[in-house]
Amino acid sequence: MKVGLLYSRIRTDEKLLLEELRERGHDVVKIDVRDQQFGLSGSSVDAAELDIVVDRCVATSRSMYVTEFFESYGVPIVNPPDVASTCSDKVKTSLALEEAGIPTPDTRVAFTREAALEAIQDFGYPVVLKPVVGSWGRLMARIEDEHAAEAILEHKETLGHYEHKIFYIQEFVDKPGRDLRVLALDGEPVAGMVRSADHWITNAHRGAETEVLEITPEIEDLVRRASDAVGGGLLGVDLMETEDGYTIHEINHTVEYKALADAVETDIVAEVVDWLEEKAAKSENDVAATA
Numbered sequence: 001m002k003v004g005l006l007y008s009r010i011r012t013d014e015k016l017l018l019e020e021l022r023e024r025g026h027d028v029v030k031i032d033v034r035d036q037q038f039g040l041s042g043s044s045v046d047a048a049e050l051d052i053v054v055d056r057c058v059a060t061s062r063s064m065y066v067t068e069f070f071e072s073y074g075v076p077i078v079n080p081p082d083v084a085s086t087c088s089d090k091v092k093t094s095l096a097l098e099e100a101g102i103p104t105p106d107t108r109v110a111f112t113r114e115a116a117l118e119a120i121q122d123f124g125y126p127v128v129l130k131p132v133v134g135s136w137g138r139l140m141a142r143i144e145d146e147h148a149a150e151a152i153l154e155h156k157e158t159l160g161h162y163e164h165k166i167f168y169i170q171e172f173v174d175k176p177g178r179d180l181r182v183l184a185l186d187g188e189p190v191a192g193m194v195r196s197a198d199h200w201i202t203n204a205h206r207g208a209e210t211e212v213l214e215i216t217p218e219i220e221d222l223v224r225r226a227s228d229a230v231g232g233g234l235l236g237v238d239l240m241e242t243e244d245g246y247t248i249h250e251i252n253h254t255v256e257y258k259a260l261a262d263a264v265e266t267d268i269v270a271e272v273v274d275w276l277e278e279k280a281a282k283s284e285n286d287v288a289a290t291a
Ligand SMILES: Nc1ncnc2c1ncn2[C@@H]1O[C@H](COP(=O)(O)OP(=O)(O)OP(=O)(O)O)[C@@H](O)[C@H]1O
Pocket: 105, 128, 130, 134, 135, 136, 137, 138, 140, 170, 171, 172, 173, 174, 175, 178, 179, 200, 201, 202, 203, 238, 249, 250, 252
């Protein structure tokens, strides 16, 4: 198959994917989105010759728009723009999970400092404030008291880009020093890891320790439903443990899998490529059936 790889930086994740695709004899067209222009009916890349496109842009802004273009050029894309749009925005993700009846941390959004402070006081301390669009735990705050709340809200309102004036306030989940990441392909869990840290933000790239997560039927069911809720695809579903069971706080649409690949025995990159092959073949069959 001929695969278009959209990227702006080749990380280990992309290297692993490229290696697996090439080992299997697939033709890969590397598309550095920084060098391209995307027109309404086509770009300098011949989209018609691609069987599938994989979006690996690090910047959410690029990922959001470039997926729109390739979908409009009629190429199957992983992940499609509607999935990127929901997963890249914490408000949309929270609403999608809630609508699907999936446990997710209680969250409120406010647009002014005053309204945000009221919401924070309703939750009580500690409370979590997150940017609506963001990753790697950046610019997240665990707020312990009113003085800190006032200062952070003032800073965000005064110094922040307009997106930072959307205050996304979330209950603090008193998790046991770890969270869980499951990689899923159209809802099917491939592998999972536990990320443990002394810090309340337990992201792997911040140095959390990782170990294999046993995917229980309960986790499998939640991951499948969470994936369906945002439109499926190649996703990283993040869960936290609470006294009342799991809660899902995040679904990543350009998921990094390097840490997971290191933590588990499963050859996750091979599984991803198997799945891409199936997707490309299915799309070819669908086209043939309608021709
Ligand atoms: N409400 C919460 N209560 C307690 N801890 C939380 C809460 N929300 C997030 N965390 C911790 O912070 C980490 C990062 O949170 P989140 O995934 O929402 O941010 P992110 O910037 O989207 O990170 P990533 O891109 O790595 O998924 C989580 O893995 C978890 O350890």
